[in-house]
Amino acid sequence: MKAWIMILAMMTSQFFAMNSFADTSQQDEVTYSLQEITTIRSFGPWPIEPQAEPSNRFSQQAQAIELGRQLFFDRRLSREGELSCADCHQPTQAFQDGIALNKGLNPLHRNTSSLLNLAHRPWYGWGGEHDSLWSQSIRPMLSASEMHTDLARLKSQLQQDKYFQCAFEQTTGQTIDSLDQEAWLVSVGKLLASYQETIRSGSSPFDHFREQLLASSANDKPIVPAQSALSIQQQQGLKIFIGEGRCQLCHSGPQFSSGEFGDIGVRFFTAEGVDKGRYQGIQSLKDDPFSLLGQYNDDETKNNSLRTSHLQLLHRNWGEFKIPSLRNVAQTAPYMHNGSLNNLAQVIDFYSELDEERLHADGEKILRPLHLSATKKQALEAFLTSLTGPVMAATDNSAIFQHCQIHSP
Numbered sequence: 001m002k003a004w005i006m007i008l009a010m011m012t013s014q015f016f017a018m019n020s021f022a023d024t025s026q027q028d029e030v031t032y033s034l035q036e037i038t039t040i041r042s043f044g045p046w047p048i049e050p051q052a053e054p055s056n057r058f059s060q061q062a063q064a065i066e067l068g069r070q071l072f073f074d075r076r077l078s079r080e081g082e083l084s085c086a087d088c089h090q091p092t093q094a095f096q097d098g099i100a101l102n103k104g105l106n107p108l109h110r111n112t113s114s115l116l117n118l119a120h121r122p123w124y125g126w127g128g129e130h131d132s133l134w135s136q137s138i139r140p141m142l143s144a145s146e147m148h149t150d151l152a153r154l155k156s157q158l159q160q161d162k163y164f165q166c167a168f169e170q171t172t173g174q175t176i177d178s179l180d181q182e183a184w185l186v187s188v189g190k191l192l193a194s195y196q197e198t199i200r201s202g203s204s205p206f207d208h209f210r211e212q213l214l215a216s217s218a219n220d221k222p223i224v225p226a227q228s229a230l231s232i233q234q235q236q237g238l239k240i241f242i243g244e245g246r247c248q249l250c251h252s253g254p255q256f257s258s259g260e261f262g263d264i265g266v267r268f269f270t271a272e273g274v275d276k277g278r279y280q281g282i283q284s285l286k287d288d289p290f291s292l293l294g295q296y297n298d299d300e301t302k303n304n305s306l307r308t309s310h311l312q313l314l315h316r317n318w319g320e321f322k323i324p325s326l327r328n329v330a331q332t333a334p335y336m337h338n339g340s341l342n343n344l345a346q347v348i349d350f351y352s353e354l355d356e357e358r359l360h361a362d363g364e365k366i367l368r369p370l371h372l373s374a375t376k377k378q379a380l381e382a383f384l385t386s387l388t389g390p391v392m393a394a395t396d397n398s399a400i401f402q403h404c405q406i407h408s409p
């Protein structure tokens with residue numbers, strides 16, 4: 001019986017061998033060099049376990065997460081109660097809006113970012129205007145084009161809301177009355193950030209494949225194609241991503257982003273003028289009373305502010321934009337800081353036909369037009385779709401403020 005199975009196995013493998021000899025374009029196995037395996041290893045592990053953010057004393061606390069969640073969906077945060085954070089960062093759309101340029105209370109000139117996996121990033125915003133998730137969360141309330149909040153009015157509104165007052169006190173140990181407007185605003189930002197830290201993406205087909213590949217290279221057994229988490233086409237795309245595409249030079253590490261900034265020649269003219277990107281971002285970060293250099297950074301060591309204090313404004317920062325994470329990228333169209341590309345195929349065409357004249361940063365030249373064949377473009381796109389994992393976020397836990405409910409109308 002056993003011998004019979006072996007012969008059959010030999011015959012099938014011979015059959016496949018002959019088959020692949022006859023048609024070399026129908027590859028049934030992709031092989032990886034040691035260097036490629038090292039690069040692929042560097043895209044993990046994923047997911048990353050949540051850890052407290054030292055600049056935010058409420059980080060990872062259940063009550064702060066719940067109160068932050070309630071604020072995130074609360075339209076009172078905008079001028080006339082028109083908009084909540086969730087109206088632009090929609091939970092069913094990977095926490096963005098699917099629109100190239102949305103309108104807040106005024107037209108926006110940047111594409112709404114997805115809020116997935118934002119904990120522990122070095123910079124926030126397309127130009128890196130902020131160095132913490134909580135200071136970035138204050139910005140939409142202050143911005144005239146987003147929520148344009150009347151802060152004095154919002155504060156007194158929340159002060160009169162008995163339920164909110166009770167929940168706020170229980171969470172922060174402080175009453176709203178005891179805080180001046182700025183300190184209160186910072187607390188709101190930190191609560192919003194505590195909720196947003198829970199917005200994450202789970203393990204994707206790529207992450208399963210990475211584990212398979214690391215296990216197979218450790219015990220020297222190739223992955224059986226039928227059991228591989230990535231199709232042959234996706235694997236070919238992966239090889240382009242880390243090979244001739246050189247995408248991993250910027251889209252590196254477990255987030256598929258170095259967290260820094262780059263210039264790939266996306267137009268930076270807007271309806272009102274020019275978007276200076278990182279150049280403007282550094283300027284406003286230096287002036288930001290809520291940056292990690294200021295008094296509201298809860299990390300007593302202040303080690304987390306070194307990056308900001310070492311920041312220098314350079315000519316090359318002009319027109320640089322944040323290198324976006326590519327996790328769940330298939331769910332976050334349209335693309336680029338100005339939402340100018342509608343789908344992944346257009347992004348790949350953009351890199352393939354890149355106009356070198358448009359690149360203006362004077363840093364090292366990484367980019368050049370790739371001139372990919374149609375088959376390679378499709379493979380690269382197929383790979384990018386393999387980076388999609390389940391979207392997770394803290395859900396309703398209002399029971400935690402049960403004893404505050406008696407106050408609600």
Ligand code: HEC
Nearest residue numbers: 084085088103104110111112113124125126136137140146
């Ligand atoms: C009118 C739509 C709109 C509303 C409302 C809005 N946002 Fe945003 N959000 C944006 C846009 C556009 C960007 C990109 C802004 C930029 O980079 O200059 C953004 C960026 C962000 C980022 C940065 C993400 C990153 O990758 O760096 C965070 C965090 C964020 N918003 C949180 C919030 C919170 C919290 C609220 C509610 C208090 C909120 N947003 C309300 C449109 C909106």
Ligand code: HEC
Nearest residue numbers: 245246247250262266321322323324335336337347351366
């Ligand atoms: C020099 C660094 C660099 C390299 C190399 C690079 N990118 Fe990018 N990528 C960026 C930057 C910067 C942006 C945002 C540009 C903007 O909005 O103006 C971006 C944006 C993107 C986006 C849009 C994501 C979004 O959420 O809007 C995708 C998709 C993407 N890159 C994929 C790739 C692929 C695929 C490759 C390889 C062919 C690649 N990138 C190579 C820096 C780079």
